[in-house]
Amino acid sequence: MTTASLFLAVFLACAVEAVEATTIVLAAGTARGWRSAAQGLGAALVVLAAIVAALGPALTVVPLTGLRVVVGTLLLIFGLQWLRKAILRASGHKALHDENALYQRELAAAGAAATTGRGVVHDWYAFTLSFKGVLLEGLEVAFIAVTFGSNQRDIPMAAIAAIAAVLVVAGVGLAVRAPLARVPENTMKFVVGVMLTGFGTFWAAEGAGGDWPGHDASLLVLVPAIAIFSLALVGLLRRGNRPWSRAAAPATEVS
Amino acid sequence: MAARIRAFFAFWYDFFVGDDWRVALGVVAAVAATAAIHAVLPAWWLLPLAVAVLLPVTLWRAIRGH
Numbered sequence: 001m002t003t004a005s006l007f008l009a010v011f012l013a014c015a016v017e018a019v020e021a022t023t024i025v026l027a028a029g030t031a032r033g034w035r036s037a038a039q040g041l042g043a044a045l046v047v048l049a050a051i052v053a054a055l056g057p058a059l060t061v062v063p064l065t066g067l068r069v070v071v072g073t074l075l076l077i078f079g080l081q082w083l084r085k086a087i088l089r090a091s092g093h094k095a096l097h098d099e100n101a102l103y104q105r106e107l108a109a110a111g112a113a114a115t116t117g118r119g120v121v122h123d124w125y126a127f128t129l130s131f132k133g134v135l136l137e138g139l140e141v142a143f144i145a146v147t148f149g150s151n152q153r154d155i156p157m158a159a160i161a162a163i164a165a166v167l168v169v170a171g172v173g174l175a176v177r178a179p180l181a182r183v184p185e186n187t188m189k190f191v192v193g194v195m196l197t198g199f200g201t202f203w204a205a206e207g208a209g210g211d212w213p214g215h216d217a218s219l220l221v222l223v224p225a226i227a228i229f230s231l232a233l234v235g236l237l238r239r240g241n242r243p244w245s246r247a248a249a250p251a252t253e254v255s
Numbered sequence: 256m257a258a259r260i261r262a263f264f265a266f267w268y269d270f271f272v273g274d275d276w277r278v279a280l281g282v283v284a285a286v287a288a289t290a291a292i293h294a295v296l297p298a299w300w301l302l303p304l305a306v307a308v309l310l311p312v313t314l315w316r317a318i319r320g321h
Contacts, residue, residue, distance in 0.1 A: 073286050074271060080282070080306065081273035084313050093318055139270065197306060204286050205302040209293030222303065229307065233314060 006152050007161040009199065013144045013192045014165035017137040019180050022173035023099050024133030027106035030177070032126035039121055040130030048138040052146060052159065059150035069207030071147045072200050078143075079196030083230055086190035091237035096186050103178075141166070144196070151203055194230060198223035275316065281309045 029037035059067060088094035110129060121127045141162055149158025173180055202212065202219055212218040272279045285305035289298045 069286065069290070073282055076286075076302070076306075077271065077273070077279045077282050080278050080310060080313070081275070083310060084274065084278070084317065087310075087314055088317055201302045201306055204282075205289055205299050208286050208289040208298070210289050210299035210301065211293070211297065212299045218299075225303070226306065230310070233311060237314065237318065 003154065003157055006148055006154060006157055009192075009195045010145050010148050010158045010161035011165045012188055012195070014141045014162040015169055016185060016188045016192055017141045018166045018169035019099065019173075019185055020102070021134045021137040022170055022180060023103050024106055024137075025130045025170075026173060026177065027103050027110055028126045028129040028133070031107050031110035032123050032129075036121055036123035036126035037130040040127040040132075041134050043127075044131045044134035044138060047135055048142050051139075052142050055142075055146050056149065056155045056159075059146060060153065060155065062150075064151075064153075065207050067207070068151060068203040071151055072202070072204030072207050074200070075144075075147055075196050076200030076204050079193055079198070079200045082189060082193030083197055083226075084193075086186065086193045087230055087233050087237065089186050090190060090234045093237060099180060099185065148199070151199075190230070194223060194227045198226050201226075275313045277316075278309050278313050281305060 025037055025041050028040065059071075085094065089096050106129070110125065116124050118124050145158040145162040146155065149155035152158070169180065198219065202222060206212060214221075282302075282305060285302050289301045292298045292301070
């Protein structure tokens with residue numbers, strides 16, 4: 001795996017999660033006030049930084065073979081779950097993720113909630129909404145960055161890719177003050193699902209003793225093969241009944 | 256307190272296992288089988304085969320509403 005592919009994989013995965021977190025923070029800030037939303041955002045980033053700072057160095061001292069079998073297995077399970085959702089969405093069997101719908105729903109809920117303060121936090125609802133949104137989406141980002149980085153023994157590059165993705169998405173989101181509905185989020189999730197499944201398969205097999213023909217070069221076959229297989233499954237599933245096809249229903253799914 | 260502990264474990268279960276526990280079980284079994292057979296024959300193909308089986312099966316179950 002080259003530095004460029006490590007950067008691309010982590011950047012894409014982190015960008016997808018950052019889009020969802022940005023939508024939630026925007027809803028909290030717009031409906032309730034930016035101060036408490038920013039406090040929630042800051043608190044979540046501190047917790048995430050602590051998790052990465054603790055896990056990153058710890059994983060670098062684990063022997064590479066053991067690390068790859070555990071992390072590869074987790075990434076493969078993770079990747080198959082992402083692919084499952086992505087294929088169901090692409091084939092019309094699950095509603096597409098829609099940032100506008102999520103934003104409007106969070107906005108309505110935030111507008112209806114009462115205002116109570118705790119300590120230095122003026123609006124507890126805005127704080128917790130922002131904190132939970134960033135922490136929950138950020139945990140996946142942290143997991144992907146730490147596992148990809150530790151497997152390649154290049155956690156700094158994975159961290160740079162993760163931070164770059166968050167800065168780009170959050171910067172654009174704050175500049176336009178609107179959910180990033182034009183980001184091709186469902187397509188990006190499909191790509192990330194393929195990459196997580198591909199790298200998870202490669203690392204788990206290698207860690208368990210499977211010797212790949214061509215070693216790292218086998219990824220150049222494995223990842224495209226998983227992409228083609230997934231697209232073929234989308235094509236097959238599109239032939240059947242599609243309760244969430246664009247013509248049948250609006251896209252409103254959240255996660 | 257019990258509800259919070261349950262919610263904590265439910266979160267991590269959902270985080271790592273997701274919607275279909277059979278996928279997680281199938282992956283763990285395939286990795287274990289790879290480790291078991293690699294000494295006697297090439298085992299790299301087992302996980303791609305597991306992906307080729309598990310993905311259609313979990314999609315089929317999702318569509319059937321299981």
